Amino acid sequence: MPESGERMNDELLRIFNSDPYLNHMNFRILEVKEGYARVEGRVEKHHLNFNGVCHGGYIFSLADVAFSFASNSRNQKAFAVSISVEYIRGAKEGDILTATAEETGSAGRLGFYDMTVMRNGETIAKFQAIVYRKKEAILQPGAGSTA
Numbered sequence: 001m002p003e004s005g006e007r008m009n010d011e012l013l014r015i016f017n018s019d020p021y022l023n024h025m026n027f028r029i030l031e032v033k034e035g036y037a038r039v040e041g042r043v044e045k046h047h048l049n050f051n052g053v054c055h056g057g058y059i060f061s062l063a064d065v066a067f068s069f070a071s072n073s074r075n076q077k078a079f080a081v082s083i084s085v086e087y088i089r090g091a092k093e094g095d096i097l098t099a100t101a102e103e104t105g106s107a108g109r110l111g112f113y114d115m116t117v118m119r120n121g122e123t124i125a126k127f128q129a130i131v132y133r134k135k136e137a138i139l140q141p142g143a144g145s146t147a
Contacts, residue, residue: 025062026041030098112128
Protein backbone atom coordinates (compact mmCIF):
# COMPACT_ATOMS: atom_id res chain seq x y z
CA MET A 1 0.00 0.00 0.00
CA PRO A 2 1.41 3.45 -0.92
CA GLU A 3 2.46 5.80 1.83
CA SER A 4 0.07 8.55 2.93
CA GLY A 5 0.18 11.56 0.64
CA GLU A 6 1.17 9.67 -2.53
CA ARG A 7 -0.63 10.51 -5.75
CA MET A 8 -3.70 8.39 -6.22
CA ASN A 9 -4.97 6.21 -9.02
CA ASP A 10 -6.23 8.29 -11.97
CA GLU A 11 -9.30 6.07 -12.46
CA LEU A 12 -10.28 6.53 -8.81
CA LEU A 13 -9.94 10.30 -9.20
CA ARG A 14 -12.20 10.12 -12.30
CA ILE A 15 -14.81 8.27 -10.22
CA PHE A 16 -14.60 10.91 -7.49
CA ASN A 17 -15.03 13.73 -10.05
CA SER A 18 -18.19 12.05 -11.37
CA ASP A 19 -19.74 11.76 -7.89
CA PRO A 20 -23.42 12.77 -8.19
CA TYR A 21 -23.52 14.63 -4.87
CA LEU A 22 -20.29 16.54 -5.60
CA ASN A 23 -21.81 17.72 -8.87
CA HIS A 24 -25.28 18.39 -7.42
CA MET A 25 -23.75 20.66 -4.79
CA ASN A 26 -21.45 22.25 -7.41
CA PHE A 27 -18.37 21.45 -5.31
CA ARG A 28 -14.98 21.25 -6.97
CA ILE A 29 -12.14 18.88 -6.10
CA LEU A 30 -8.91 20.85 -5.67
CA GLU A 31 -6.64 18.02 -4.56
CA VAL A 32 -6.82 14.37 -3.59
CA LYS A 33 -3.95 12.18 -2.50
CA GLU A 34 -3.86 9.15 -0.28
CA GLY A 35 -5.42 10.02 3.07
CA TYR A 36 -6.06 13.64 2.10
CA ALA A 37 -8.56 15.70 0.09
CA ARG A 38 -9.34 19.37 -0.48
CA VAL A 39 -12.68 20.50 -1.95
CA GLU A 40 -14.23 23.94 -2.47
CA GLY A 41 -17.71 25.36 -2.87
CA ARG A 42 -19.25 28.77 -3.35
CA VAL A 43 -22.12 29.77 -1.06
CA GLU A 44 -25.14 30.62 -3.24
CA LYS A 45 -28.43 32.25 -2.25
CA HIS A 46 -30.20 28.86 -2.03
CA HIS A 47 -27.61 27.71 0.57
CA LEU A 48 -28.76 30.36 3.04
CA ASN A 49 -31.04 29.63 5.98
CA PHE A 50 -33.93 31.78 7.21
CA ASN A 51 -31.44 33.99 9.11
CA GLY A 52 -29.70 34.87 5.85
CA VAL A 53 -26.47 33.00 6.61
CA CYS A 54 -25.04 29.83 5.12
CA HIS A 55 -26.89 26.76 6.35
CA GLY A 56 -24.77 24.49 8.55
CA GLY A 57 -25.80 21.57 6.36
CA TYR A 58 -23.94 23.11 3.40
CA ILE A 59 -20.77 23.50 5.46
CA PHE A 60 -21.18 19.94 6.77
CA SER A 61 -21.71 18.61 3.24
CA LEU A 62 -18.54 20.27 1.99
CA ALA A 63 -16.49 18.69 4.79
CA ASP A 64 -18.22 15.34 4.35
CA VAL A 65 -17.41 15.23 0.62
CA ALA A 66 -13.72 15.95 1.34
CA PHE A 67 -13.82 13.27 4.06
CA SER A 68 -15.37 10.77 1.65
CA PHE A 69 -12.64 11.26 -0.94
CA ALA A 70 -9.80 11.22 1.59
CA SER A 71 -11.07 8.07 3.30
CA ASN A 72 -11.69 6.20 0.03
CA SER A 73 -8.47 7.37 -1.63
CA ARG A 74 -6.66 4.08 -1.01
CA ASN A 75 -9.12 2.17 -3.20
CA GLN A 76 -10.72 0.52 -0.20
CA LYS A 77 -14.42 1.11 0.41
CA ALA A 78 -14.83 3.23 3.54
CA PHE A 79 -18.05 4.33 5.22
CA ALA A 80 -18.53 7.02 7.86
CA VAL A 81 -19.53 5.77 11.30
CA SER A 82 -19.18 9.02 13.21
CA ILE A 83 -18.70 12.73 12.51
CA SER A 84 -18.64 15.52 15.07
CA VAL A 85 -18.60 19.21 14.23
CA GLU A 86 -17.86 22.54 15.86
CA TYR A 87 -19.19 25.57 13.99
CA ILE A 88 -16.94 28.52 14.78
CA ARG A 89 -18.04 31.25 12.38
CA GLY A 90 -20.74 31.71 9.78
CA ALA A 91 -20.53 32.22 6.03
CA LYS A 92 -22.54 34.39 3.67
CA GLU A 93 -23.62 34.39 0.06
CA GLY A 94 -20.66 34.62 -2.31
CA ASP A 95 -18.12 33.17 0.13
CA ILE A 96 -15.76 30.57 -1.29
CA LEU A 97 -15.31 27.80 1.30
CA THR A 98 -12.54 25.21 1.25
CA ALA A 99 -12.73 21.93 3.13
CA THR A 100 -9.73 19.74 3.85
CA ALA A 101 -9.84 16.22 5.23
CA GLU A 102 -6.74 14.43 6.48
CA GLU A 103 -6.23 11.02 7.99
CA THR A 104 -4.75 11.27 11.46
CA GLY A 105 -4.52 7.57 12.31
CA SER A 106 -5.96 4.10 12.00
CA ALA A 107 -6.70 1.07 14.15
CA GLY A 108 -7.63 -2.14 12.41
CA ARG A 109 -10.41 -1.33 9.97
CA LEU A 110 -11.11 2.11 11.47
CA GLY A 111 -9.67 5.34 10.06
CA PHE A 112 -9.59 8.65 11.94
CA TYR A 113 -9.85 12.02 10.18
CA ASP A 114 -9.75 15.72 10.92
CA MET A 115 -11.59 18.11 8.63
CA THR A 116 -11.49 21.88 8.51
CA VAL A 117 -13.65 24.30 6.53
CA MET A 118 -12.06 27.67 5.84
CA ARG A 119 -13.03 30.99 4.30
CA ASN A 120 -10.15 33.20 3.15
CA GLY A 121 -7.70 31.41 5.44
CA GLU A 122 -10.02 31.67 8.47
CA THR A 123 -11.39 28.50 10.07
CA ILE A 124 -15.18 28.47 10.21
CA ALA A 125 -15.76 24.82 11.22
CA LYS A 126 -13.79 21.85 12.56
CA PHE A 127 -14.77 18.19 12.31
CA GLN A 128 -13.51 14.86 13.59
CA ALA A 129 -14.63 11.66 11.91
CA ILE A 130 -14.24 7.90 11.88
CA VAL A 131 -14.64 5.51 8.95
CA TYR A 132 -15.04 1.77 8.80
CA ARG A 133 -13.05 0.21 5.96
CA LYS A 134 -14.42 -2.83 4.23
CA LYS A 135 -12.09 -5.38 2.62
CA GLU A 136 -13.72 -4.59 -0.73
CA ALA A 137 -11.87 -2.48 -3.33
CA ILE A 138 -13.56 0.32 -5.25
CA LEU A 139 -11.61 -0.57 -8.40
CA GLN A 140 -10.63 -4.05 -9.42
CA PRO A 141 -6.87 -4.75 -9.63
CA GLY A 142 -5.32 -3.30 -12.79
CA ALA A 143 -7.96 -0.58 -13.27
CA GLY A 144 -6.65 2.89 -14.08
CA SER A 145 -3.07 3.98 -13.81
CA THR A 146 -0.85 5.32 -11.09
CA ALA A 147 1.78 7.90 -11.95
